[in-house]
Amino acid sequence: MIQPVLLEIGVVFLGIFLLMMESFSFKSNKVTLAHWAIFGLVCVFILSFFIETNPVGMKNSGFYLVDSLSLFFKRFALLATILTLILAIDYIPIVQRLVPAERPEAGSGEFFILPVFTCAGLMWMASASDFIMIFCALELVTISLYIQVAYTRRSLASLEAGTKFLVLGALSTGFFIYGITWIFGMTGETNLALIQKNLSIVPEANHTAILFGLAMVLVAIGFKIAAAPFQFWVPDVYQGAPTPITAYLAVASKAAGFVILIRVLQPFFVLESFQDKLILVLVLLAALTLIYGNLAAIPQTNFKRLLGYSSIAHAGYLLVGLAAIGDAFAGRAVVFYLGGYFLMTFLAFLVMVPVTKATGGDDLSHFNGLARRSPGLALAMLIAAASLAGVPFTVGFFGKFFIFEAAMNQELYLLVLIGVITVASGFYYYFKVIRAMYWQPAPEGCGEVAVSPLSKLAIGLCTLLILVLGFYPQLLIRFLP
Amino acid sequence: MSSVSPLLFLILVPILSAVLVMAGANPRFTSILGAALNVLFFLAVAVFFNPAQADFQFVSSFPVVPQLGISFTLGADGLSLIMLFLSVIVTLAAVCVARAPLENARWFYASILLISAGVVGAFASVDVFFFYMFHELALIPTFLLIGIWGSGDRQAAAWKATVYLATGSFILLLGIIGLYLIQPEGARSFDLRQMVANAQAGQVPDSPVVYLLLLVGFGILVSLFPFHTWAPQAYASAPAPASMLHAGVLKKFGLYGLIRLAVPILPESVQAFAPILLTLLACNILYVGYCTIAQRKLDLMLGYSSVMHMGYIFLGFVALNQVSLTGASLMLLSHGLTIAVLFALCGEIRERTGTLDFSELGGIARATPKLGLAFGFAAMASVGLPGFVGFAGELLVFFGSFASGEPQMGFLDGKEVFGFNGYQIATICAVWGIVISAIYMLRAYRRVFMGPLSDRWSRLPDLTGLPHAAIVILLAIMLFFGFFPQILVNLVTPALLLP
Numbered sequence: 001m002i003q004p005v006l007l008e009i010g011v012v013f014l015g016i017f018l019l020m021m022e023s024f025s026f027k028s029n030k031v032t033l034a035h036w037a038i039f040g041l042v043c044v045f046i047l048s049f050f051i052e053t054n055p056v057g058m059k060n061s062g063f064y065l066v067d068s069l070s071l072f073f074k075r076f077a078l079l080a081t082i083l084t085l086i087l088a089i090d091y092i093p094i095v096q097r098l099v100p101a102e103r104p105e106a107g108s109g110e111f112f113i114l115p116v117f118t119c120a121g122l123m124w125m126a127s128a129s130d131f132i133m134i135f136c137a138l139e140l141v142t143i144s145l146y147i148q149v150a151y152t153r154r155s156l157a158s159l160e161a162g163t164k165f166l167v168l169g170a171l172s173t174g175f176f177i178y179g180i181t182w183i184f185g186m187t188g189e190t191n192l193a194l195i196q197k198n199l200s201i202v203p204e205a206n207h208t209a210i211l212f213g214l215a216m217v218l219v220a221i222g223f224k225i226a227a228a229p230f231q232f233w234v235p236d237v238y239q240g241a242p243t244p245i246t247a248y249l250a251v252a253s254k255a256a257g258f259v260i261l262i263r264v265l266q267p268f269f270v271l272e273s274f275q276d277k278l279i280l281v282l283v284l285l286a287a288l289t290l291i292y293g294n295l296a297a298i299p300q301t302n303f304k305r306l307l308g309y310s311s312i313a314h315a316g317y318l319l320v321g322l323a324a325i326g327d328a329f330a331g332r333a334v335v336f337y338l339g340g341y342f343l344m345t346f347l348a349f350l351v352m353v354p355v356t357k358a359t360g361g362d363d364l365s366h367f368n369g370l371a372r373r374s375p376g377l378a379l380a381m382l383i384a385a386a387s388l389a390g391v392p393f394t395v396g397f398f399g400k401f402f403i404f405e406a407a408m409n410q411e412l413y414l415l416v417l418i419g420v421i422t423v424a425s426g427f428y429y430y431f432k433v434i435r436a437m438y439w440q441p442a443p444e445g446c447g448e449v450a451v452s453p454l455s456k457l458a459i460g461l462c463t464l465l466i467l468v469l470g471f472y473p474q475l476l477i478r479f480l481p
Numbered sequence: 482m483s484s485v486s487p488l489l490f491l492i493l494v495p496i497l498s499a500v501l502v503m504a505g506a507n508p509r510f511t512s513i514l515g516a517a518l519n520v521l522f523f524l525a526v527a528v529f530f531n532p533a534q535a536d537f538q539f540v541s542s543f544p545v546v547p548q549l550g551i552s553f554t555l556g557a558d559g560l561s562l563i564m565l566f567l568s569v570i571v572t573l574a575a576v577c578v579a580r581a582p583l584e585n586a587r588w589f590y591a592s593i594l595l596i597s598a599g600v601v602g603a604f605a606s607v608d609v610f611f612f613y614m615f616h617e618l619a620l621i622p623t624f625l626l627i628g629i630w631g632s633g634d635r636q637a638a639a640w641k642a643t644v645y646l647a648t649g650s651f652i653l654l655l656g657i658i659g660l661y662l663i664q665p666e667g668a669r670s671f672d673l674r675q676m677v678a679n680a681q682a683g684q685v686p687d688s689p690v691v692y693l694l695l696l697v698g699f700g701i702l703v704s705l706f707p708f709h710t711w712a713p714q715a716y717a718s719a720p721a722p723a724s725m726l727h728a729g730v731l732k733k734f735g736l737y738g739l740i741r742l743a744v745p746i747l748p749e750s751v752q753a754f755a756p757i758l759l760t761l762l763a764c765n766i767l768y769v770g771y772c773t774i775a776q777r778k779l780d781l782m783l784g785y786s787s788v789m790h791m792g793y794i795f796l797g798f799v800a801l802n803q804v805s806l807t808g809a810s811l812m813l814l815s816h817g818l819t820i821a822v823l824f825a826l827c828g829e830i831r832e833r834t835g836t837l838d839f840s841e842l843g844g845i846a847r848a849t850p851k852l853g854l855a856f857g858f859a860a861m862a863s864v865g866l867p868g869f870v871g872f873a874g875e876l877l878v879f880f881g882s883f884a885s886g887e888p889q890m891g892f893l894d895g896k897e898v899f900g901f902n903g904y905q906i907a908t909i910c911a912v913w914g915i916v917i918s919a920i921y922m923l924r925a926y927r928r929v930f931m932g933p934l935s936d937r938w939s940r941l942p943d944l945t946g947l948p949h950a951a952i953v954i955l956l957a958i959m960l961f962f963g964f965f966p967q968i969l970v971n972l973v974t975p976a977l978l979l980p
Binding site: 329371382386387389390391392393397401404405408409416417420421423424427428433434435438439441471473474477 | 544546547548551553584585588613614615617618620621624625629636640643647648651652654655658659661662781909932
């Protein structure tokens, strides 16, 4: 049995070790670094099953929380990073073309190492139970992501994405800090558990000030999870960033945002007078996000951008689940949805990277006739799109079902109705990629798309899990907090 | 926990055949073999079925989400047995009729087989959740079948049908969740038997909202007026096997669902909303009926006619008595068989002539007498001529619905006189609908098969081989049950749970 905090320390050490290797080893093939990173993360993932669940000494520190939710998201972050690295290995030729350097492989090593540091930040975030700790972990994640988004320096789109992400990220950080100071000023604490304790003795007159602080914090988290009206950075950044980093942003960063949201809201939900207002805010956010994400996705012709809007839409469904948090099953529904979202989004990106490499672009038209060239890849993408849309017998359907069930049980009828209407528009834009693959003829002179064995394994596993969980969700539910 | 239900094999055979086809087996041969095997499996199940027993038989259950009472439960009673029969026999006919496209024959047959697995699964499910899930299995194959191998404006038709059906099915999902949530806490389950038991114990409040969600959701899937506009275009554009399965079997899912769920659990709401539904179904019969007359192409005409005939079954459902519900159940089977034959023949004609425009066709019964005869039979069956099972169904629906509701008494010149209530007015509209359907069917027959034969069509080949056999079998079944409808009535009666 090992101390849980050793997991994060292990990941940080892995990152430093890889940096050393990058600097001092004379190997020109940087892909080896990625293999080492994947190996190391897999080891940490395995170790995560042998940790002390009730560690001595950590209990009362107040900074670091060990519960089933944090453990689940640590594994989530580890797996997401592993898949991102697999994507990065496939994507590296494009990165090398777009990074100015003397030799093609120079300057591509950090592309594999930065995600490891991000991973450590994500894992800390899952355990953070103090505003200061949350802030530090958040900054570790965000700052390493700034670099990764702007990594391909010769691509203007990537630079633009990096700048946008940096400016808006900094702005949201400002909101976050400002909110924390208000809450600290009213309750005298930054620790979430102590805030909850102090809330009951704060005089009624000061509640408005606390709500104001909380609203600022919500704005900042809204940026992270890409909820409308704080979503406007998403399409450009997703489209401009290197594809593996887009996947990382869409899955890991968003999931971490939701963990923080769950943690931050928890103490405030206990008080009756806050509960109604918070639910109202969440309902409004969810409705806006659902409508904006789904409707704006309809006219898109670039697949990466489409996935950006789709990630906004999925944030909307997750917010519906959070608004229904009073239901006994809602918490698990949200986490289940995140698990399903992980699988289907990564599957879509895993198919997209080799296709982009073979056809030279990531528009929907680059998928034309894929079913005739690579039936296996097309089938995987078909399943990913079906799951994202919410077709039964895929994990995406069960995710939506659980969330709608919880919301109906909490009598959020209007929200559910908006959800259903937006699901229908989701069918339209996700099926556009199916149409491109199956209806349209393949362009001349295109052969089968080459896929590396590691990607093949990942694609196979994701596809299988989507289908198995689409029939037997209990497999994942039993691991949920 | 019981042993494995034989019904599971009925679902697995088409899925496995589809996997084999995708993996590289001869697509046409494998599909026909799989479909034929399924018919044999079904006959074996039917032999062991005990018609005297009212409850579900061959039940097996496997918990999937125990927290919410979802389990993968299979089982069959008389009504579902009839629907399963319809599913397997139409599947066999569909794969026999299917013309392998030049390229990608694998996906074509695999899509057909997946639709078949979906309908069999839906009708074999006792769990409402899986009943819903299996129906949705057809969504993507239909999208691909219409979009890739359809004719006419196939892309628009595929989009329209997909978005309509997705919307309808998610509204339906809300209805099903609502149905679950109005169950008493502690006894909540998606198991149909549990739901009905709760309702019979008087523990389920009759929720009009849930009924409306179910009605709109199922209504979109069944193409109830005014949600019907996706259907004619989709059926006209789809390749023949897809229309056969979709119009013949899959669309019956909605009405089957209403008879299964709304009748025993929400009878008061059904009666409360009867005036609205009666108006809508009268529009289905009259308005869509007149639209059908106006069509100038055979495929669109058949598409509209299949929408129109849903009105009769809705009438049988909403009248909510033993006779009308039995009639509605019979019509589920009869309409499924009839429209499958008609779409199969329509596909055969398109295959031979390349056009279905009435103005270009004419007299082809001279060149293809068997095809003409078969179409004549099917057209008569569709109109509801005695001797076909549709006649028995329509008759029961009319008798049942005319007897439904309170008699309306009015005063004329101070004397008390008899007046018609809503059910009776709708019944009269429906009877007029028979005249309408006779007009369009006979007109179509005359335009396509009668009259002078132009030189263009003088060398058309007649029906031969497997498509011929499949169509003859379907017609024979229609005639057989037309003469012995009592077999079906005996099967259905114990399954109908009247309030």
